Amino acid sequence: MPELDATGREEFLQRISDGLxxxxxxKLDILHELAAHLADSTARFESEGLPLDEAERTALDRLGPPxxxxxxxxxxxxxxxxxxxxxxxGTWAAVSGVVYGYIFGGLILVVVSTVTATLVASVVHxxxxxxxSLLDTTAITLLALGVGMYVAGHKVTPVVxxxxxxxxxxxxxxxxxxxxxxxxxxALVGWSGTLTWPDVAILLSLPAWFVVGAWRSTAxxxxxxxxxxxxxxxxxxxxxxxxxxxxxxxxxxxxxxPSPAGVERIGLPIPAAISTAEDVGSxxxxxxxxxxxxxxxxxxxxxxxxxxxxxxxxxxxxxDGVDPAGMPVLDPAADRPFAVGPANVAPPGQTQFETWxxxxxxxxxxxxxxxSVTIDRNPSVTLAWVAITxxxxxxxxxxxxxxxxxxxxxxxxAWDWFAAIVEGR
Amino acid sequence: MGRSxxxxxxxxxLVLAVLxxxxxxxxEIAARIRxxxxxxxxxxxxxxxxxxxxxxxxxxxxxxxxxxxxxxxxRYYRLTRTGSRMLDAExxxxxxxxxSVRLVAGGxxxx
Numbered sequence: 001m002p003e004l005d006a007t008g009r010e011e012f013l014q015r016i017s018d019g020l021x022x023x024x025x026x027k028l029d030i031l032h033e034l035a036a037h038l039a040d041s042t043a044r045f046e047s048e049g050l051p052l053d054e055a056e057r058t059a060l061d062r063l064g065p066p067x068x069x070x071x072x073x074x075x076x077x078x079x080x081x082x083x084x085x086x087x088x089x090g091t092w093a094a095v096s097g098v099v100y101g102y103i104f105g106g107l108i109l110v111v112v113s114t115v116t117a118t119l120v121a122s123v124v125h126x127x128x129x130x131x132x133s134l135l136d137t138t139a140i141t142l143l144a145l146g147v148g149m150y151v152a153g154h155k156v157t158p159v160v161x162x163x164x165x166x167x168x169x170x171x172x173x174x175x176x177x178x179x180x181x182x183x184x185x186x187a188l189v190g191w192s193g194t195l196t197w198p199d200v201a202i203l204l205s206l207p208a209w210f211v212v213g214a215w216r217s218t219a220x221x222x223x224x225x226x227x228x229x230x231x232x233x234x235x236x237x238x239x240x241x242x243x244x245x246x247x248x249x250x251x252x253x254x255x256x257x258p259s260p261a262g263v264e265r266i267g268l269p270i271p272a273a274i275s276t277a278e279d280v281g282s283x284x285x286x287x288x289x290x291x292x293x294x295x296x297x298x299x300x301x302x303x304x305x306x307x308x309x310x311x312x313x314x315x316x317x318x319x320d321g322v323d324p325a326g327m328p329v330l331d332p333a334a335d336r337p338f339a340v341g342p343a344n345v346a347p348p349g350q351t352q353f354e355t356w357x358x359x360x361x362x363x364x365x366x367x368x369x370x371x372s373v374t375i376d377r378n379p380s381v382t383l384a385w386v387a388i389t390x391x392x393x394x395x396x397x398x399x400x401x402x403x404x405x406x407x408x409x410x411x412x413x414a415w416d417w418f419a420a421i422v423e424g425r
Numbered sequence: 426m427g428r429s430x431x432x433x434x435x436x437x438x439l440v441l442a443v444l445x446x447x448x449x450x451x452x453e454i455a456a457r458i459r460x461x462x463x464x465x466x467x468x469x470x471x472x473x474x475x476x477x478x479x480x481x482x483x484x485x486x487x488x489x490x491x492x493x494x495x496x497x498x499x500r501y502y503r504l505t506r507t508g509s510r511m512l513d514a515e516x517x518x519x520x521x522x523x524x525s526v527r528l529v530a531g532g533x534x535x536x
Binding site: 030068069 | 450479490498499
């Protein structure tokens with residue numbers, strides 16, 4: 001076999017390679033086949049008397065323009081079954097990309113968050129003050145998921161392109177649109193859980209992470225060392241920023257204590273007759289987004305003439321810098337409850353519990369005034385004061401139990417979040 | 426009409442026909458067609474590999490890499506059962522077409 005002139009043949013094969021949208025193994029198959037053909041063809045023309053360079057040029061000419069040959073080979077190998085294979089491979093690339101990015105991003109976030117939080121705690125401990133955080137567990141999880149989406153976008157496009165037989169720039173339009181829409185749907189109605197506004201913002205950015213990843217994707221190996229360093233750098237900016245911005249956030253919690261200032265807006269203080277009849281106590285609990293509260297009344301006769309019992313939730317505001325005792329207070333601007341639930345009297349023998357506070361028996365003949373109110377799904381409320389109220393025989397509304405406070409973390413999807421805003425909650 | 430135009434409609438028939446006799450690699454297929462047609466069909470090989478890959482994707486051909494006696498490894502093509510049926514159909518179609526053309530052109534139909 002004659003040695004081919006590397007310049008002409010290599011340039012020809014390189015242009016063929018550049019024009020083929022397949023993976024490396026498939027490209028090599030095609031290029032080896034064409035190289036073998038060129039070697040045979042050149043040998044033939046050389047044996048017919050042509051000088052080597054002219055023989056090779058003739059062999060190349062007979063294969064036609066390399067760009068055209070690459071395009072025709074691509075069309076010839078582009079079959080419907082490849083689209084199916086591309087869908088499968090693309091799905092796998094997306095899933096593995098999300099998992100890889102999520103784990104990598106999550107690890108970086110945990111490390112950076114821990115270090116930053118430790119530093120902030122030291123500063124707070126030394127100089128005083130308090131600190132909430134914009135980056136709660138949900139935010140950290142969603143940020144890691146964002147990194148996962150970026151990796152998925154980056155990986156899925158070249159895989160789909162190579163399997164389907166299309167160039168990356170063409171496949172990118174499909175993967176970007178399809179992936180973007182799917183992830184946007186997931187971000188809006190798929191993810192459900194505790195949400196704050198930073199969580200919602202990060203959640204809605206998930207399609208953008210994917211689209212940017214898809215748009216930056218190339219056929220080159222990914223992820224690169226440079227990419228990993230970029231992600232670490234990004235997290236080093238985001239986490240401290242979240243903590244700094246979180247300086248004004250209020251901590252979350254629940255409890256009871258001295259009645260907050262302005263409690264008269266909820267109702268008049270509990271009447272002595274009722275109060276003394278409460279010889280067992282009251283309870284307060286939260287399940288999901290609802291607060292359940294109850295009070296036991298030992299002498300049901302004191303409730304005669306009372307009506308319209310209900311559980312009211314009033315907007316509270318954070319305790320830091322507002323109340324000297326460090327307790328949350330009623331929002332001075334609140335003139336009505338933001339949520340109301342029904343409360344009813346359970347007759348003797350039909351109360352939910354038979355004992356109270358670690359085994360104390362409910363006295364025979366006691367009634368239970370109990371009810372619940374849903375306090376989540378209100379983006380504008382992060383703290384609630386909850387009380388049972390009722391209208392007394394004198395026609396005025398009294399506080400029957402409470403108030404106690406609880407955090408009102410929003411539970412739901414991003415769609416629920418916006419729906420609540422539209423409804424003015 | 427030039428030969429290259431005529432070739433476009435007959436590439437499947439030509440490739441399948443020369444492979445009926447046994448396995449061949451790309452260059453051999455082109456050489457065999459050239460020899461059989463007494464060099465009448467010799468427009469270059471730019472058409473050959475797209476045709477081979479299309480027929481392989483359609484299941485008419487099977488390909489495998491093998492060492493050859495001389496030179497680099499070759500990709501040999503072999504006719505499949507689907508390819509044989511396709512060849513029969515193509516040959517029949519071509520015969521009908523050629524007979525019709527001859528009739529229209531005024532020559533004997535069985536020439």
